[in-house]
Amino acid sequence: MIALDAFGGDRAPDEILAGALLAHRQGVPVLLVGNADTLRGKVPHGLTVVHSPDVVGMDEAATTPLRKKPDSSIRRIFELVRDGQASAAVTCGHSGAAMASALHVLGSVPGVTRPPLATVVPRKDGGQLVLLDLGANVDCKAEVLVQFAVLGDAYARAVLGVARPRVGLLANGEEKGKGNEQVRQAWQLLEQMGNREASLPGGSSAGLNFVGNIEPLSALRGECDVLVCDGFVGNVMLKTVEGTVEVVARILKEEILRRGSDRFAAWLLSGAWRRFRQRTTYDNVGGALLLGVNGIAVVGHGRADARAVASALRFAHGCVQASLLAQVKAQVGQRLVNRG
């Protein structure tokens, strides 16, 4: 079951419930979590509710579910995962509160000190780029970037099925020596890890495939599978992608509206345009995954509508089916804990 916070997000609970129904019909087992009294009469047929009376608002502190509201739905979803009643947790609520709750309730996988948020971005070559951290950890030491690299590698292998993911460090230039201080240090550590693993038996396929510094343009063209950065930079990059898609669509629209014949042609193109918007709308990605906590935890977009909620649920379900957590534990255990 995927435990879903029915009261997380700007459009909760109605859009959340509609999204749950959508995913349920697509074969995703959903368990609703929230105030059963408020939900009475609204719960779609076939879904059940775990009662959790409190709601954490978007303006409350991230620590609210830990201190003031231990009975909040945004915390309860992770307790269900911890207690084995759910295999993953999804919320579109307060992302800080979600991260704090997940970490508090589930703890992190031994070897991971700062779990990052990860998501996938479509690449020009048709592949998918795993980008992490998206904002969970703003000031990161080089050792933390190394953890992100190992976690991103595990994600790309388990969920995206990439045999030997190319792992790059996001930087302002590809040459060694480019990057800020923590990037330069992380390069050293990742290079050592890659070399060490390549020298082990079978290392050529199982080892970390560190490809050095990668610039955003190269990453979006497809030169790596996993792109590692601190949460400040990753957040800037992800939101710049979103913003640019918006600006580009607007400029294109303005140019098309200049002439009547262009407007006609654009009308003819509406099918292609709709497919384009579907591929570039981040609702389809499903949200961000909190990697490295001891369970599958997905944080959806605060403005998620039913379609985006369903997408987040499918995303979580996919991680469960791919045995992501086992893969993460194996990789982290081998690379960050027991390294000889």
Added chain:
Amino acid sequence: MIALDAFGGDRAPDEILAGALLAHRQGVPVLLVGNADTLRGKVPHGLTVVHSPDVVGMDEAATTPLRKKPDSSIRRIFELVRDGQASAAVTCGHSGAAMASALHVLGSVPGVTRPPLATVVPRKDGGQLVLLDLGANVDCKAEVLVQFAVLGDAYARAVLGVARPRVGLLANGEEKGKGNEQVRQAWQLLEQMGNREASLPGGSSAGLNFVGNIEPLSALRGECDVLVCDGFVGNVMLKTVEGTVEVVARILKEEILRRGSDRFAAWLLSGAWRRFRQRTTYDNVGGALLLGVNGIAVVGHGRADARAVASALRFAHGCVQASLLAQVKAQVGQRLVNRG
């Protein structure tokens, strides 16, 4: 005159000369700088050459024009500005060497310790966003971000004609307290500066209009005029914009090619598409301006073709005509040097 490095850039000297001619015909006074022997017979009618025999290759060290090749064109252009024979310098060559030469030859305006690279990015609302630093200074203290804010403000006033530019700090969230350590410190310093200036006579129009943290999406939508960040983050943001435009254009093309009727409609739309590409191609911006050095110094794109070179020359010419340097000196003198 605008001194142009005839041997800077991947397509030098042919595309550089063609760009010089283009700008010359548009009324920009251009002075070519480079090896006169190599250029013999190639110089367009109406243009003159200042002889400077050496060329700095893209694979050489940034300090080459300072140490090994003092007679290189990439250094000579700045000497012409220093000596009053040119009012601005433009190169599409090695950007590190250009910055090192500009700083070495021209020095920085008193009060500026780390001159940033700045450019403009088109916003969704039709306005222009001044983004700085783009990579000149990778690890920046808060005080350096404050310098960038003052310089960006001066640029937006002088060149873009914005009466009271809204200056924001690029961050991963708009609330105070968001951002990494240097952003949080810079917020304090910029808030103090804004408050102090607002309390002066006439402060409401002349004072720094600090609007706090700004996320990339909001900035691209038009919520600020100047966006301040360190060179690592700014470089990531700028290259992410470029990369996303490329990915978006590719995805749109793929969807259009799926159906014959879409291909026909797209053919009808080719005019709108061409205008769209013109507006989203960064060749039209003209390059990056090294703000805070004691002269106008423009670094164009290494892959610049004739059109991009002409655009960089017009950009430099515009900065001269707007008396940018005087504005920069006045603002920096008032805000960073003589502040009471």
